[in-house]
Amino acid sequence: MKSQVIGYYSTPFGELWNKSLFDLTTEAVMGVLKNSDLEKNQIDAVFFGNMLGGILENNLHAGAKIADLLDISMPIFRVEGACASGGMAFHLAHSYITSGKGKTVLVVGAEKMTDVNTDQIIQGLMSAASGEEQECGLTFPGLYALMAREYLRKYSYTREHLASVSVKNHTHAALNPLAQFKNQITIENVLTSSSVADPLGVLDCSPVSDGASAVVITSDSNLMKKHKGITILATEIATDSISLLRRDSLTEIRATQEAASKAFSTAHIAPQDISIAEVHDCFSIAELLAMEDLGFWKKGEAGKQALQFESQREKGMLTVNTSGGLKAAGHPVGATGVKQIGEVYLQLTHQAGARQIKCDNTTFGLTHNVGGSGGTAVVSLFGV
Amino acid sequence: MKSQVIGYYSTPFGELWNKSLFDLTTEAVMGVLKNSDLEKNQIDAVFFGNMLGGILENNLHAGAKIADLLDISMPIFRVEGACASGGMAFHLAHSYITSGKGKTVLVVGAEKMTDVNTDQIIQGLMSAASGEEQECGLTFPGLYALMAREYLRKYSYTREHLASVSVKNHTHAALNPLAQFKNQITIENVLTSSSVADPLGVLDCSPVSDGASAVVITSDSNLMKKHKGITILATEIATDSISLLRRDSLTEIRATQEAASKAFSTAHIAPQDISIAEVHDCFSIAELLAMEDLGFWKKGEAGKQALQFESQREKGMLTVNTSGGLKAAGHPVGATGVKQIGEVYLQLTHQAGARQIKCDNTTFGLTHNVGGSGGTAVVSLFGV
Numbered sequence: 047m048k049s050q051v052i053g054y055y056s057t058p059f060g061e062l063w064n065k066s067l068f069d070l071t072t073e074a075v076m077g078v079l080k081n082s083d084l085e086k087n088q089i090d091a092v093f094f095g096n097m098l099g100g101i102l103e104n105n106l107h108a109g110a111k112i113a114d115l116l117d118i119s120m121p122i123f124r125v126e127g128a129c130a131s132g133g134m135a136f137h138l139a140h141s142y143i144t145s146g147k148g149k150t151v152l153v154v155g156a157e158k159m160t161d162v163n164t165d166q167i168i169q170g171l172m173s174a175a176s177g178e179e180q181e182c183g184l185t186f187p188g189l190y191a192l193m194a195r196e197y198l199r200k201y202s203y204t205r206e207h208l209a210s211v212s213v214k215n216h217t218h219a220a221l222n223p224l225a226q227f228k229n230q231i232t233i234e235n236v237l238t239s240s241s242v243a244d245p246l247g248v249l250d251c252s253p254v255s256d257g258a259s260a261v262v263i264t265s266d267s268n269l270m271k272k273h274k275g276i277t278i279l280a281t282e283i284a285t286d287s288i289s290l291l292r293r294d295s296l297t298e299i300r301a302t303q304e305a306a307s308k309a310f311s312t313a314h315i316a317p318q319d320i321s322i323a324e325v326h327d328c329f330s331i332a333e334l335l336a337m338e339d340l341g342f343w344k345k346g347e348a349g350k351q352a353l354q355f356e357s358q359r360e361k362g363m364l365t366v367n368t369s370g371g372l373k374a375a376g377h378p379v380g381a382t383g384v385k386q387i388g389e390v391y392l393q394l395t396h397q398a399g400a401r402q403i404k405c406d407n408t409t410f411g412l413t414h415n416v417g418g419s420g421g422t423a424v425v426s427l428f429g430v
Numbered sequence: 431m432k433s434q435v436i437g438y439y440s441t442p443f444g445e446l447w448n449k450s451l452f453d454l455t456t457e458a459v460m461g462v463l464k465n466s467d468l469e470k471n472q473i474d475a476v477f478f479g480n481m482l483g484g485i486l487e488n489n490l491h492a493g494a495k496i497a498d499l500l501d502i503s504m505p506i507f508r509v510e511g512a513c514a515s516g517g518m519a520f521h522l523a524h525s526y527i528t529s530g531k532g533k534t535v536l537v538v539g540a541e542k543m544t545d546v547n548t549d550q551i552i553q554g555l556m557s558a559a560s561g562e563e564q565e566c567g568l569t570f571p572g573l574y575a576l577m578a579r580e581y582l583r584k585y586s587y588t589r590e591h592l593a594s595v596s597v598k599n600h601t602h603a604a605l606n607p608l609a610q611f612k613n614q615i616t617i618e619n620v621l622t623s624s625s626v627a628d629p630l631g632v633l634d635c636s637p638v639s640d641g642a643s644a645v646v647i648t649s650d651s652n653l654m655k656k657h658k659g660i661t662i663l664a665t666e667i668a669t670d671s672i673s674l675l676r677r678d679s680l681t682e683i684r685a686t687q688e689a690a691s692k693a694f695s696t697a698h699i700a701p702q703d704i705s706i707a708e709v710h711d712c713f714s715i716a717e718l719l720a721m722e723d724l725g726f727w728k729k730g731e732a733g734k735q736a737l738q739f740e741s742q743r744e745k746g747m748l749t750v751n752t753s754g755g756l757k758a759a760g761h762p763v764g765a766t767g768v769k770q771i772g773e774v775y776l777q778l779t780h781q782a783g784a785r786q787i788k789c790d791n792t793t794f795g796l797t798h799n800v801g802g803s804g805g806t807a808v809v810s811l812f813g814v
Contacts, residue, residue, distance in 0.1 A: 100484040100510075100557055107512035107558035110685075110805025113669035114560070114676070119688055121667040122806075123518060124510045126484075128491035134507060138522060144529035173484055174491035176498070283505040285497035292498070301494075304503055421494025422506075 049143050049265040050275030051428070053082025054388035059257035059376030060226040067099055067108075067158035070258035070378075072115050074154050078260035082273065089262075090148030091121040095135035095155035096380035097128055101170040102162050112154070121148075128174035129328065130283075131155065132259070132383025133415030133424030137281045139263055149266045155384035156258035167254055171379075174418040176289040187251055187329065189290060189419040191243035194331035196296040198245060200346070205245050207349035209236035211330040212249050212373050214358045219370025221401035226255055226376030236330075250330040255376035259385040274395040276411070279313035281426040282306075288421040299420035302339035306414070309425045310341070313410075317341035320364055320427075321409045322393050323357075324386035326416040327371040336414055337366070340425070365403050368393060383415035383424065394430050405430075433527050433649040434659030435812070437466025438772035443641035443760030444610040451483055451492075451542035454642035454762075456499050458538050462644035466657065473646075474532030475505040479519035479539035480764035481512055485554040486546050496538070505532075512558035513712065514667075515539065516643070516767025517799030517808030521665045523647055533650045539768035540642035551638055555763075558802040560673040571635055571713065573674060573803040575627035578715035580680040582629060584730070589629050591733035593620035595714040596633050596757050598742045603754025605785035610639055610760030620714075634714040639760035643769040658779040660795070663697035665810040666690075672805040683804035686723035690798070693809045694725070697794075701725035704748055704811075705793045706777050707741075708770035710800040711755040720798055721750070724809070749787050752777060767799035767808065778814050789814075 055077030057070050065073075071094075079086060094112060099105040109122030127134040132155030139151045159167055172180050179189065194208060213233055219225035231249060239247035263278070264270060284304035287293050293300070310316055317340060325340065327333035334348040342364060343351050351357070357366035369375045369389040372382055390411035392398040411428040439461030441454050449457075455478075463470060478496060483489040493506030511518040516539030523535045543551055556564050563573065578592060597617055603609035615633060623631035647662065648654060668688035671677050677684070694700055701724060709724065711717035718732040726748060727735050735741070741750035753759045753773040756766055774795035776782040795812040 097490060098484075100482075100554075101488070101490070104485070104553060104557040104564065105561075106481060106485070106510060106554075107672065107802050107805060109511050110669045110672045110801060111560065113805070114672045117671075119669050119685065121521075122669055123522060126490060126508045126510055127493050134493075137505075138507060138526075141526050141529040141531045142522075144531070145525040146528065147525045169488060170484075170490075173488040176495065177489075180488065285494045285503050285506055287501075288491065288494045288498045301503065418491050418494060421491060421497070 047144050047265050049140060049263055049278050050270050051261050051387060051391045052264055052269055052273035052275040053078050053262040054391045055081050056224055056259040056385055056388055057257050058224045059255045059378055061160045062256040065256060067103060067105060067156055068111065068115060070256060071112060071154055071156045074258035074260040078262055082262045086116050086118050088150055089152050090150055091142055092152045092154060093135040093139040094122060094124045095131035095383060096124060096157060097126055097131045098157060098170045101173060102166060103158060127422045128417035129379045130383060130415045130417030130422045130424050131380045136383060136387055137283050137424055140278055140281050143263055143265045150262065150264040150269060152260060152262055153384055154258060154260040155381040157378035157380040158256050159254045159378060160256050179289055187243040187246055190329040190331050191246045192290060193296050194245050197331060200297055201349055203349035205237055206233055207353050208250055208330040209233045210352045210355065211327060211333045212236050214355055215327060215367050215371040215373040217358060218368050218401060219374030222370050222375055225370040225374055226253055227374045246329055252328045252372035252377040255378040257376060257378035257381045259381045259388050261384055261387055276391050276394045276428045276430055279427040279429050280309040282308040283424045285422050286420055288418060290419060297335060299335055299339050299423060301420055301423035302336060305423045305425040306340045309427050313427045315410055319410050320412045322368065322390060322403060323364060323366050323412040324369060324389050325366055325414040327367060327373050328377060340414060359403055368401050368403060386413040386415060390428050394428060431528050431649050432661060433524060433647055434654050434661050435645050435771060435775045436648050436653055436657035436659040437462050437646040438775045439465050440608055440643040440769055440772055441641050442608045443639045443762055445544045446640040449640060451487055451489060451540055452495065452499060454640060455496060455538055455540045458642035458644040462646055466646045470500050470502050472534055473504065473536050474534055475526055476536045476538060477519040477523040478506060478508045479515035479767060480508060480541060481510055481515045482541060482554045485557060486550060487542060511806045512801035513763045514767060514799045514801030514806045514808050515764045520767060520771055521667050521808055524662055524665050527647055527649045534646065534648040534653060536644060536646055537768055538642060538644040539765040541762035541764040542640050543638045543762060544640050563673055571627040571630055574713040574715050575630045576674060577680050578629050581715060584681055585733055587733035589621055590617055591737050592634055592714040593617045594736045594739065595711060595717045596620050598739055599711060599751050599755040599757040602743060602752050602785060603758030606754050606759055609754040609758055610637055611758045630713055636712045636756035636761040639762040641760060641762035641765045643765045643772050645768055645771050660775050660778045660812045660814055663811040663813050664693040666692040667808045669806050670804055672802060674803060681719060683719055683723050683807060685804055685807035686720055689807045689809040690724045693811050697811045699794055703794050704796045706752060706774060706787060707748060707750045707796040708753060708773050709750055709798040711751060711757050712761060724798060743787055752785050752787060770797040770799060774812050778812060
């Protein structure tokens with residue numbers, strides 16, 4: 047059954063001190079309804095991606111709370127898969143439509159991270175890691191630093207190769223009015239930034255952010271005719287061992303490889319057909335691994351390609367993270383997977399403003415959302 | 431698309447001091463695979479209902495953690511809708527199968543509640559209530575006590591009418607080897623039990639419990655032929671205002687009414703066709719309201735019918751909570767909605783042992799799972 051993304055809205059991402067989780071969610075829901083010219087009673091269900099509402103805000107049962115905000119009774123599902131919560135909510139929303147349970151479904155991702163102290167955020171985020179990783183005092187920067195060290199060692203790369211990812215994504219974010227960081231940075235800035243977990247400096251890491259993003263998916267042919275939309279060609283999800291120590295390789299995310307392989311097979315297209323991708327760059331190393339695991343660049347070559355800024359706008363055939371990625375657009379974890387889809391929607395429908403890349407009727411887009419250190423990956427493919 | 435529940439396993443419910451959340455989950459998953467004669471690679475996806483893992487155990491991203499336990503890569507979705515998490519996971523699993531994304535899907539509900547102190551449990555559970563209800567110091571016994579007071583006042587009932595629900599459910603639980611409380615109690619016991627929130631005594635309240643339950647759903651015709659299964663006729667979900675103060679009535683749960691009405695309409699059957707129901711008796715008053723909202727008994731009559739033990743086994747045409755209900759079988763919140771479906775499966779397939787009720791090919795079953803004080807309700811209908 048054909049279904050399309052026909053509307054998108056996102057709040058700005060950043061330290062939004064005067065907005066609560068539900069302020070952000072309401073803004074995103076009302077915004078996407080307005081942008082899609084829909085009344086709330088035209089929505090059959092809502093899928094809500096949120097990771098930390100329970101731990102950081104004592105806020106569970108968010109589905110019913112959103113129903114309350116909207117003053118409407120409808121099925122609302124909270125889905126949680128750590129930082130992949132948004133992509134997972136989208137995946138389930140798509141299957142809900144395919145099942146015929148609903149024709150027009152809203153996917154909202156939201157996270158409020160800045161109302162608590164840093165220790166609480168670190169502990170909350172680490173709840174996505176395995177017990178053994180939590181107990182030995184690892185953090186997510188630490189886990190990704192282990193992957194980064196092995197990647198640099200294995201392919202004789204340096205911190206410059208990692209840094210180039212952040213530089214590119216800040217360059218892109220400078221054109222995104224909703225991005226948390228709109229400043230351009232240099233490789234030198236990244237190399238001299240405070241060390242978080244060697245070899246990762248603070249400018250190799252995505253920030254702590256507040257924000258909410260929403261898309262509308264529909265299988266209703268009238269709505270599809272009425273709106274410029276993008277067609278959902280595939281959405282696939284896969285899992286891997288949650289602990290790094292049980293994986294065969296520290297330089298591959300098997301969940302990404304599997305989800306991508308299934309998605310390309312379902313959509314009957316190949317990595318080289320993709321012109322725009324939003325990939326999960328929670329740390330600079332994550333984007334390098336993703337570019338290889340998604341099949342865009344050969345194993346071991348991502349460092350080299352990144353340092354040549356091959357995936358920067360107006361460079362190669364494929365532009366990656368035009369939104370600024372998690373690094374520079376910000377990473378309100380539940381919102382990220384939905385924002386990625388929204389960015390591809392804006393680009394493929396020529397609504398991306400100053401950051402618009404060249405798209406035509408044969409352009410394909412990809413989104414890649416990861417939970418934890420790669421325990422979960424969701425890959426979705428889109429065309430016009 | 432026809433789909434059936436073809437297997438069930440549940441751990442005992444209770445204070446299981448030597449079992450963790452993932453011990454319980456593993457036991458349920460392995461148990462249901464064994465009971466259904468399935469290998470894990472025959473499962474296409476897992477839906478995991480869990481409410482409090484994040485808050486009480488710093489355990490999010492449970493999907494990937496379950497994949498790790500199973501040592502298999504597959505889509506695993508954690509779904510959270512407070513005490514309706516299990517029913518909601520089942521609902522989404524059913525739509526996943528209907529969409530064709532998977533043929534055979536496992537639904538697991540689990541909760542570990544006893545490893546923390548009472549304050550943490552109360553605070554965790556209250557995360558399902560509205561901010562205003564949390565801030566004014568209400569608890570769930572308090573919220574349901576408000577409903578109970580209004581129900582007793584409106585229809586001139588007494589605490590005996592409430593108490594009869596607990597007495598019946600303990601009578602049923604005495605026949606369920608997995609129940610947390612297998613002791614029979616009297617109305618006098620309930621009336622003289624410690625007051626929790628007037629008019630509710632401790633014996634009007636479901637307990638704090640650990641446990642996990644799992645069912646297998648399939649649309650695979652070979653598997654359906656091979657197993658005694660029950661057919662899923664409908665599964666519907668609805669929401670209501672989360673705060674009691676915004677509702678038109680304190681003696682009706684609109685979400686239950688809507689979900690039931692849609693489910694009966696989808697299945698083309700009526701409340702009087704149901705012979706066995708598992709309803710959400712988190713407090714004695716909840717079962718009385720549910721019996722009216724589900725259409726089994728007329729408005730205002732549930733107190734009278736309950737005191738006549740009309741829904742006790744071997745009494746009327748309809749037996750309610752043969753498992754012992756939440757009250758006596760126990761209420762590990764994420765597991766409850768799945769256990770309810772498992773109980774109907776056992777009864778309709780004549781595997782309920784000592785508590786088997788009379789069933790034939792025309793017997794229909796219902797399950798009713800509620801989140802919070804009625805913000806979410808899931809109603810599912812089954813036949814053979």
